[in-house]
Amino acid sequence: MQDEEHRRRRKLLVPPFHGKRMRAYENLVEEETLNEIATWPDGREFAVLPSTNRITLNVILRAVFGAQGAEFEALRKVMPPLVALGSQLVFLPWLHRDLGRWSPGGLDRVAADANLEQRDDVLSLMLQSRYEDGTAMSRSDLADELFTLLAAGHETTATQLAWAVERLRRHPGVLSRLVDEVDAGGSDRLQATIHEVQRNRPVIEGAARQVVAPTMPLGQWVIPHGYTVQVDIPLTHQNAYPDPDRFDPDRFTDSSPDLYSWVPFGGGTRRCLGAAFANMEMNVVLRTILREFRLVPTSSRDERMHSRGVAFAPSGGGRAVVYRRIHTAGSDGKVQLQSVTTVALG
């Protein structure tokens, strides 16, 4: 997409994804997480990726499309095959054009909703937004944007969450400090851990840009017009941090990441639009998992990076062994969590 057209369309999409709006989505993320993890088995090893995929798909369908009831169930069935195809072929332009049979009806139904102004899903906000010249987004632009959001926003986040589980099981000290923090109602260490998971195991390999100027100086090189420059995200993280292979959330406990050296969401004018959303989602999902389950550490080898179309996933799908934590009511009526101290190495 050309720069001007990209800027025009991106401007409409920024407000629904602004950091300040994220609080509104926290409850639905927690609800979807609790629904999904209710099925997790006690004491038996399983891969978390299918689970995190279902959570993030349901979340995006509800948050972006505002889908509910029968419409939600129908979308939930039709979307995974579409998205699976999309993740393999996401760079083929035709896939970005067509949302399938449901799109005109779905969009028109939302547009006709008398309570449109009260709705807070992304689709409603997009339907109400206007370009600088006062015109609304066309139905085909909307469908295009929605499909991109769905394809870009669900598998990436699910995969990053699977890596968080993979990393935490191999770093019991980090894990136990995190559980203490979550039990005490804190969030700083969890945020630092998420930043470190994304540094240590970024799920997207690169961000590419085409040179539009006649030439572009880049260090000792001059890149000609029309060439594509790709920033290698894992390599950037390797080069920009001391002892880069060490998983150490303390790198980020006192400061936010520098957005030139920490680039899991890309950078500049095309930086991931859903970064704040993904960050909120990962915080809520992990917090909920750690509150409800004891995650058993492991001494088994790191899972390898395995390409799944767009995202690099842990080769075993983020294998986990968990035990439900026991919630009891304390004398003050508040729920207390019993921590189970025996730690089996799985």
Ligand code: HEM
């Ligand atoms: C951990 C999860 C995620 C990761 C690692 C991720 C990563 C990325 C990366 C690397 C890019 C390319 C940036 C560039 O070229 O500089 C991107 C673009 C994008 N992402 Fe994400 N993403 C995630 C979640 C999401 C979510 C949840 C959404 C939406 C709800 C989303 C929507 C988008 C969109 C719309 C773009 C295109 C932005 C543009 O071209 O202006 N992403 N993402």
